[in-house]
Amino acid sequence: MVLMLDSASFGTPTEIVGESARFRSLLSLVERIAPTTHTLLICGPTGSGKEVVARRVHAQGLHPGQPFVDVNCGAIPENLIESELFGHARGAFTGATSQRPGYFQQVGRGTLFLDEIGELPLALQTRLLRVLETRSFRPIGASESLRFEGRVVAATHRDLQAMVREGRFREDLYHRLTVFVLEVPGLDQRREDIPALVTHFAARQPRPLSFSEVALERLRQAPWPGHVRQLRNLIDRLGVLALSERIGLAELEPFLAPSQNASAEQDDLADALLALEGDNKLQAAENLLIDRALQHSGGNKSAAAQLLGVSRKVVERRLKSRESRGQDAELLLEEGRRRVEAAEFREAIPPLRRCLDQLSRRHGAHVLQFEAYRLLGVSLRSVNGWLCAEACACYEAALQAGEGLGYGSELASMQFGIWVTQLMTLELGRARATAQDMLQRARDLGSPAALDEAHVAMANTLFWLGDCEEALACLARGGLLQGGEDEARSGLQGFDLVALALTFEGLAAFQLGAFARARQAMQRLLLRCGEDNPHPFNRALALQGAVWLACLFEDRERLGPLAADLDSLSEQHGFTFYRGIGQVFRGCHMGSLGAFDEAERFMLEGYQSHMLNHGGRLFHSFQAWQRGELLLQAGRPADCESLLAHALDLALEHQERTYLGELQTLKARARWAQGDPDGAEQELRSALSTAMALGSVSARIAAATQLALLLRQTRRAQQAAELLARALRGVATEAPPPSLARALQLLAELGTGH
Ligand SMILES: Nc1ncnc2c1ncn2[C@@H]1O[C@H](COP(=O)(O)OP(=O)(O)OP(=O)(O)O)[C@@H](O)[C@H]1O
Structure with a gap:
């Protein structure tokens, strides 16, 4: 640990050298951020100059006359770090014979530089976060809290984000520290600065040195894994040991070669040690x-x-x-x-x-x-x-x-937990990879329960990725489509996997235009929704599937009661996500009755309070589609268009493709309603190709119907009839949803010239 309150700490600007564009832009950022009180994080490789930058922040800050306290978090023995940071009262522990102020107190209104913040033990990360949040801290054994008036500037050469992912750095602290991040580039990123740095360090030698052009060029080209610090060390050695004050290639080479080899070996050794397991x-x-x-x-x-x-x-x-x-x-x-x-x-x-x-x-x-x-x-x-x-x-x-x-099934359960989080947060690519691992692990384990769960996870992920055919194939491969009415398969978590399989079977079948099959799945789900289902969570799963399909089939009679049931059941048992789904569908039902304001309130409440606020984004495209429909019907096409534009961006960003065609079609309708038929036509054609590409029959029907209506209105009835006929070719008309019935009706009208 180094505690420095040297002269530079009290306002003398530290000399800082660097003319390269990257370094200049760093300095100009420093200039803008320094005179604020924000917490900062400085990142960059070891020896690149993070501390120099921190001192510059202090010197240009609001209180350059106050102390700059430099704490190396990795160098304080762990049993001392708490008392060093927070101080302690007299008698707080054995050996605390007097009261001692910690760094948080010593720094006053100055800068507390927490170097190597990644080395701070987790327990102290929590305490640091609390100080930053409350701006107060309590010394060990003290009865009163003290106010922290300084500014925290942290630095690290580590990838803190990776540490967060590995659970070694608190995510909330990470976010608190990274509001402003200063990236100090390594010397390899700004070789143009090397000559100026050499001149700067050379001038500070007891015998000022000068360098020939070739020597400078040699230094410019050399590798500098230890960055500025390594360069400075080399010049210091030259200052003491070189025979002449004028350094040419001949004088330079002996210092460069062996020392670089030696330091490279040491670097390798140090790197190997840094790769050891554990935090410390x-x-x-x-x-x-x-x-x-x-x-x-x-x-x-x-x-x-x-x-x-x-x-x-x-x-x-x-x-x-x-x-x-x-x-x-x-x-x-x-x-x-x-x-x-x-x-x-x-x-x-x-x-x-x-x-x-x-x-x-x-x-x-x-x-x-x-x-x-x-x-x-x-x-x-x-x-x-x-x-x-x-x-x-x-x-x-x-x-x-x-x-x-040898903890096979426990590991499989944990992997399921990871998959759920990835799915809910719409990290669909990662969720698919996890589901793939789950399948492999389940096979290795030879566990039918784990295998069922893995197949459902994979089918669910594939559905959201827009690959409905593969989702159905996956359920079939897992033997999850042949179950009888009373079939119970609960996987490792004890969920009703049959209900989930039926849900994704029904939803995927609907998208693929297999409407009779989708209706059958809905019927089987309805049988599992009743009060006689003894497990509330399994009931919620079945209700979710049934209400979703009822909504797609525009089955108003079922939609209302099922949605209300899901909402109240989830409220009663604290199933947050399902509560959100229940409320969104309640909104859909109210919208279908024309109660637009109330419907919007339910949808917003459902999605924002119960899903988004908990970090869940799954279901986002579906609810945006339904909410957009509502806005359009309520005569707010501009609102509808902007909602859809945002939803499309998010869906594309996360590869959430299932409802892309529906979103595009609705956006086109919103443009049309705002008097832009050309824009709408273009968008509908693109919706149609999206639907074709995804193999989504339901989206194809929706886009083609709208496009045919638009063509008819713009006196191109013949074209409209051809286009619609083409789009509906091969679509099974058994048990059609109203959207297909409307399309068929329109086709008939176009054929008879109405
Ligand atoms: N731009 C610069 N101008 C002048 N000297 C510099 C510059 N950058 C770094 N130095 C010098 O290089 C040495 C290393 O810098 P510093 O200690 O700031 O690096 P660091 O990134 O904080 O290293 P570590 O990660 O090991 O803590 C110091 O002697 C410092 O004075």
């Missing part, structure tokens, strides 16, 4: 060294200590502290498990986080790590809902730790 690489490297020395010495501690160049006592102390850390981790895990078993999920989170912190420094602790990540994932999910990204990251970490430990 220093601790991991130390463990590795001690273990290796003990191996060489055949377990003799004195001989190992000699190899390490320390006393035997040091080796013993380190081994002991490692042992006690291990015991702590087991106790913490035990406490976490007890809490989870007592459904005290919120209380289970802190001990589990601490446990994982400790385990991260231990090798081969996969069993404990698996269990701790699993329990933490369960707890986070219970507290924050299905869409909690941190919970998902915990499941992913558990999956990694548990691989090869």
